[in-house]
Amino acid sequence: MPHPGRLRPDAVVVSFRNGLHNARLLRDGLPGATVLAGMVPYNVARTAPGTFHQGTGGALMLDGAPASAPLVAALTAAGLPVEPRDHMRQVQHAKLLMNLNNAVNALSGLPLREQLGARPYRTCLALCQEEALAAFAAEGVRPARLGPVPARLTPRILRLPDALFRRIAAAGLRVDAHARSSMRDDLEHGRATEISSLRGEVVAMAERRGLTPPVNARLVSLVHEAERPGGRRSWSGPELLHALRQP
Structure with a gap:
């Protein structure tokens, strides 16, 4: 979990971990921070030290709140497919x-x-x-x-x-x-x-x-x-x- 003292006050934290409650846990541990839920649809496996293999396709999904707009723009500019969604639950x-x-x-x-x-x-x-x-x-x-x-x-x-x-x-x-x-x-x-x-x-x-x-x-x-x-x-x-x- 990020240390609260190392985050800028306007930082936006997105949880892409599997599970239903990770964004809530981050909010509890980072009071005052903007925490959004995200989802990775594709399979990634670690095949060697420092080497990861993406075995399936798909677009990253994250909360479509206005706070996510800069990250969506950055991911899109980097060539990563991303899809803002309104109903992340x-x-x-x-x-x-x-x-x-x-x-x-x-x-x-x-x-x-x-x-x-x-x-x-x-x-x-x-x-x-x-x-x-x-x-x-x-x-x-x-x-x-x-x-x-x-x-x-x-x-x-x-x-x-x-x-x-x-x-x-x-x-x-x-x-x-x-x-x-x-x-x-x-x-x-x-x-x-x-x-x-x-x-x-x-x-x-x-x-x-x-x-x-x-x-x-x-x-x-x-x-x-x-x-x-x-x-x-x-x-x-x-x-x-x-x-x-x-x-």
């Missing part, structure tokens, strides 16, 4: 739905394109998203539409046979062969993952509304197990799907 919930694949990908041990090309892994993600969408609805939040398909239809598309899925989702799933989730990188380098601030948020939200999210809760447990030395970090699609469907 809905955008962040939509990104959280996307982030639910991070744990599935991490436990698959596969590049994103290969993992998303396999129906059993996609079914795991569909189960997770259905629980999340139910929790969002109970909270009165309709996630923003970030791609060609409304969020509520995504679980149905994920369950399609592989050939049909590739035809329908091709435009929205341009993923290069090397892309993988940052959570997989965390596991391989022995770092704590962000599972609690992502999938754990879905579990907490659902339970707060009296719902039961067994699939997401189970994945939280599996990732925490994988974080431990000697923990299992590689699951086939059928194995993971079977584990998530266990009562």
Whole structure:
């Protein structure tokens, strides 16, 4: 977190971290500062010290408040696609739905394109998203539409046979062969993952509304197990799907 004494009084801080509450946490820690929410839609993986690989495309999104205008202009001038949005809460919930694949990908041990090309892994993600969408609805939040398909239809598309899925989702799933989730990188380098601030948020939200999210809760447990030395970090699609469907 930036140190309050090192910021100019007119500084604008934008949080591009995953999760729903980072902007609020920054506001709490930086009283008086202008803090805006942002969102990074694409996958970035650390491939070597000082080297990062962008495996998917998309435009940065951030709060469309007037205070963001100078940053939007600077990013545009630098050639970075950026899109101001008026309803960042809905955008962040939509990104959280996307982030639910991070744990599935991490436990698959596969590049994103290969993992998303396999129906059993996609079914795991569909189960997770259905629980999340139910929790969002109970909270009165309709996630923003970030791609060609409304969020509520995504679980149905994920369950399609592989050939049909590739035809329908091709435009929205341009993923290069090397892309993988940052959570997989965390596991391989022995770092704590962000599972609690992502999938754990879905579990907490659902339970707060009296719902039961067994699939997401189970994945939280599996990732925490994988974080431990000697923990299992590689699951086939059928194995993971079977584990998530266990009562």
